[in-house]
Amino acid sequence: MAKVTIDGIEIEVEDGTTILQAARKIGGKIVPPAMCYYGPLKGSGGKCRVCLVKVTQGSAKDTRPMPKLVASCITHVQDGMVVENTTNEEVLNARKSIVEMLLINHPLDCPICDQAGECNLQDLSYEHGVSAQRFEEERRTFNKVDLGPYIQLHMTRCILCYRCVYTADQITEKRVHGVLGRGDAAEIGTYIENVIDNDFSGNVIDVCPVGALTDKTWRFKNRVWFTKPLDAHRDCPTCSGKVTLWTRGEEVLRVTARKDQYNEVEEFICNTCRFDKKETSDWTIEGPRHIDRSSVISANHYELPVLNVPIVPNLPVSTKKNLPQE
Amino acid sequence: MGLKILTEHINVPGIETLEVYRKHGGYKSVEKALKTMSPEEVVEEVKTSGLRGRGGAGFPAGMKWSFLAKPEGVPRYLVCNADESEPGTFKDRWYMEKNPHGLIEGMITSSYALGANTSYIYIRGELMFILRILEKAIAEAYAAGLLGKNILGSGYDLDLHVAPGGGAYICGEETALLESLEGKRGNPRNKPPFPAVKGLFQRPTVVNNVETISSVPWIVNNSGAEYAKVGIGRSTGTKLISASGNINNPGVYEIELGVPVEEFIYSDEYCGGIWKGRQLKAVVPGGSSVPILPANLILKTAEGEQRLMTYESLSDGGFVTGSMMGSGAFIVFDEAQCIVRNTWNYSRFYHHESCGQCSPCREGTGWMEKVLHRIEYGHGHQQDIDLLVSVAKQIEGNTICPLGDAAAWPVAAAIRHFRDEFEWHIKHPKEATAPGAVYRGQLDAVTA
Numbered sequence A: 001m002a003k004v005t006i007d008g009i010e011i012e013v014e015d016g017t018t019i020l021q022a023a024r025k026i027g028g029k030i031v032p033p034a035m036c037y038y039g040p041l042k043g044s045g046g047k048c049r050v051c052l053v054k055v056t057q058g059s060a061k062d063t064r065p066m067p068k069l070v071a072s073c074i075t076h077v078q079d080g081m082v083v084e085n086t087t088n089e090e091v092l093n094a095r096k097s098i099v100e101m102l103l104i105n106h107p108l109d110c111p112i113c114d115q116a117g118e119c120n121l122q123d124l125s126y127e128h129g130v131s132a133q134r135f136e137e138e139r140r141t142f143n144k145v146d147l148g149p150y151i152q153l154h155m156t157r158c159i160l161c162y163r164c165v166y167t168a169d170q171i172t173e174k175r176v177h178g179v180l181g182r183g184d185a186a187e188i189g190t191y192i193e194n195v196i197d198n199d200f201s202g203n204v205i206d207v208c209p210v211g212a213l214t215d216k217t218w219r220f221k222n223r224v225w226f227t228k229p230l231d232a233h234r235d236c237p238t239c240s241g242k243v244t245l246w247t248r249g250e251e252v253l254r255v256t257a258r259k260d261q262y263n264e265v266e267e268f269i270c271n272t273c274r275f276d277k278k279e280t281s282d283w284t285i286e287g288p289r290h291i292d293r294s295s296v297i298s299a300n301h302y303e304l305p306v307l308n309v310p311i312v313p314n315l316p317v318s319t320k321k322n323l324p325q326e
Numbered sequence B: 001m002g003l004k005i006l007t008e009h010i011n012v013p014g015i016e017t018l019e020v021y022r023k024h025g026g027y028k029s030v031e032k033a034l035k036t037m038s039p040e041e042v043v044e045e046v047k048t049s050g051l052r053g054r055g056g057a058g059f060p061a062g063m064k065w066s067f068l069a070k071p072e073g074v075p076r077y078l079v080c081n082a083d084e085s086e087p088g089t090f091k092d093r094w095y096m097e098k099n100p101h102g103l104i105e106g107m108i109t110s111s112y113a114l115g116a117n118t119s120y121i122y123i124r125g126e127l128m129f130i131l132r133i134l135e136k137a138i139a140e141a142y143a144a145g146l147l148g149k150n151i152l153g154s155g156y157d158l159d160l161h162v163a164p165g166g167g168a169y170i171c172g173e174e175t176a177l178l179e180s181l182e183g184k185r186g187n188p189r190n191k192p193p194f195p196a197v198k199g200l201f202q203r204p205t206v207v208n209n210v211e212t213i214s215s216v217p218w219i220v221n222n223s224g225a226e227y228a229k230v231g232i233g234r235s236t237g238t239k240l241i242s243a244s245g246n247i248n249n250p251g252v253y254e255i256e257l258g259v260p261v262e263e264f265i266y267s268d269e270y271c272g273g274i275w276k277g278r279q280l281k282a283v284v285p286g287g288s289s290v291p292i293l294p295a296n297l298i299l300k301t302a303e304g305e306q307r308l309m310t311y312e313s314l315s316d317g318g319f320v321t322g323s324m325m326g327s328g329a330f331i332v333f334d335e336a337q338c339i340v341r342n343t344w345n346y347s348r349f350y351h352h353e354s355c356g357q358c359s360p361c362r363e364g365t366g367w368m369e370k371v372l373h374r375i376e377y378g379h380g381h382q383q384d385i386d387l388l389v390s391v392a393k394q395i396e397g398n399t400i401c402p403l404g405d406a407a408a409w410p411v412a413a414a415i416r417h418f419r420d421e422f423e424w425h426i427k428h429p430k431e432a433t434a435p436g437a438v439y440r441g442q443l444d445a446v447t448a
Helices: A019-026 A089-104 A120-128 A163-170 A203-207 A271-276 B018-023 B028-036 B039-049 B061-066 B091-098 B100-114 B128-143 B174-181 B210-222 B224-229 B261-266 B295-299 B339-353 B359-376 B383-395 B403-427 B429-433 B441-447
Strands: A002-006 A009-013 A052-057 A081-084 A145-147 A151-153 A178-180 A187-189 A213-215 A228-233 A242-248 A251-257 A284-288 B077-082 B118-123 B159-164 B205-209 B238-245 B251-256 B280-284 B329-334
Touching (some): A002 A019, A019 A081, A089 A120, A089 B359, A163 A178, A203 A213, B018 B100, B018 B128, B028 B100, B028 B210, B039 B061, B039 B100, B039 B224, B061 B205, B077 B174, B077 B210, B091 B100, B091 B128, B091 B210, B091 B238, B091 B251, B100 B118, B100 B128, B100 B159, B100 B205, B118 B128, B118 B174, B128 B159, B174 B205, B205 B210, B210 B238, B261 B280, B261 B295, B280 B295, B280 B403, B339 B359, B339 B403, B359 B383, B359 B403, B383 B403, B403 B429, B403 B441
Parallel strands (some): A002 A081, B118 B159, B238 B329
Antiparallel strands (some): A002 A009, A052 A081, A145 A151, A151 A213, A178 A187, A242 A251, B238 B251, B280 B329
């Protein structure tokens, strides 16, 4: 067991736990955000860098601070480690700058994006982002890629978190899904524009933190915040059959896996449950699903989780305007 | 002439063949190490020699070797990093082309020291012709019983493989190199675990530069203490410097660490001065990723001491007034060179070579390139300079591997030392974009 202090809150966790998991055990506002780390997927994490934290004391034995900010999702805790997340200005500034980086090539087409309302990047930029844009160059764009009858890939929105690549690698049998290209020209691809064809392919939609991979049976049908989530199950021969139905009135508009407050699925579900069973009669309804996230899907619960983030950031001088004095 | 450790026989005709190489004392270290020394003794010799990694970071090689985890029954690997792709660096390519057996001898001796029975030379994809030279040399070594089972009757087995990469800069980063060597996409790994614990195929691995490995035979032959006598302080031994740019004699030079920079630039033994009798403007002393230094700071440190070609002296003053030894790519700029254009060029390289795995580097390198491109072509704004500084700062230190730092440092340093030139470019777009236009403000100030 290791004792670790995160933002002044002490917790004892098992050896081999990451800082992020320890923080999630404490819960609340001190949990670092994560865009690429995904608990159920082995090897994910370390890429988006939004979960950077400052380790001010490495361990009880070695009390030196770590020289750089570390990615909390892949750094293991040591006994006596002291971590600063929301209490450290350096961390908040770094996070803000990374959100800015993530947004420079993101199209910000939230008004027409199906992910809007349950988008991790939307939440993140609301919490840590800057309200002005310093990037004036042309954005990187891609053509839309058709991945078969169920999945739409819209690379322009992708933040290259690699979650879908790990999903394709780890829960489906024949991997057809990977990253092509390099740098900001890198793209998720099924070489070459192959149709993803297996029973669990739909899960890449669930793991996508943004609207890059969307459900074709749901696209443009409705907005997330108008639908009511219901827990339901059915006797499925291929998967557990435990799902969340997103309904409007009597109509089942969308079926997803059950996700927790960090957007991580409890159990992956199969394509039959996800795409084909869209009648209320297919399901045994358990009751309303409580969405424990501060986002518009849990209507009226959108609040600033980190209170000490200055909302007006360090804007370049040219964009600051003097407000007229009354 | 200083002591030549790596290049003593490099110009002997036929040195690339085993026969000539052996005639000139080749493979002596293999015999000495395998027959008379224990692996620990070899590691100890390298430790005393103070040999530092020649790939760029300058981490002591002996120390790196001693960190190698040695669990029972698990194979260990030595990987030679011959993926030399830093702009300005061409020493390893030249050395391997001229003297392939020098590297192979180093690989055998080093693998023996580390207890590795399989070793790899990971070579850059563009260097296919050198791969053939190496393979020919390896075949000769196998035929002579210097590789394979029971080398020279000592009971030690070693297989040496050469693997080409696809020509990506990022695969010079050690964990990306290992991924690529495993046949995967060359993305750097998250550290820890470090390669010394979990490297190639999740086994303990040491990754060393060509030049580092090639220095080991001399250390084994002449003892580490002898090697430590060469050079100054913690910068021991000799170093290959790839000198390029506006100098009279560009090329690879083996110098004893400690030669004054001024002597290196102006003496006829080395660079032979600036070409066409022009004035020195700036120097990038260690490859494109290290900070650029203006003429006055490269010849003398901020305290007015003479700057020497050592790890310590080149980094004297930190990044404010100093730079780094890096991989020893000495790029010289004369008065007719435009720093903005050069910085944009470097930035373009890093934009192209960023692997795209972590967000600050993927997005930031492209952003910097686009802004620099705008400034260079006369569309910049005054606040772009501060923007560049801020973006560089946002990338630095927040990435998985050092490529982010390498992309940020040259931009930050160019603005730090040549801010007036950037401002001139933005203020006078017409003059700046005219062919052959160069800002002379700083130079004139120095001359006046």
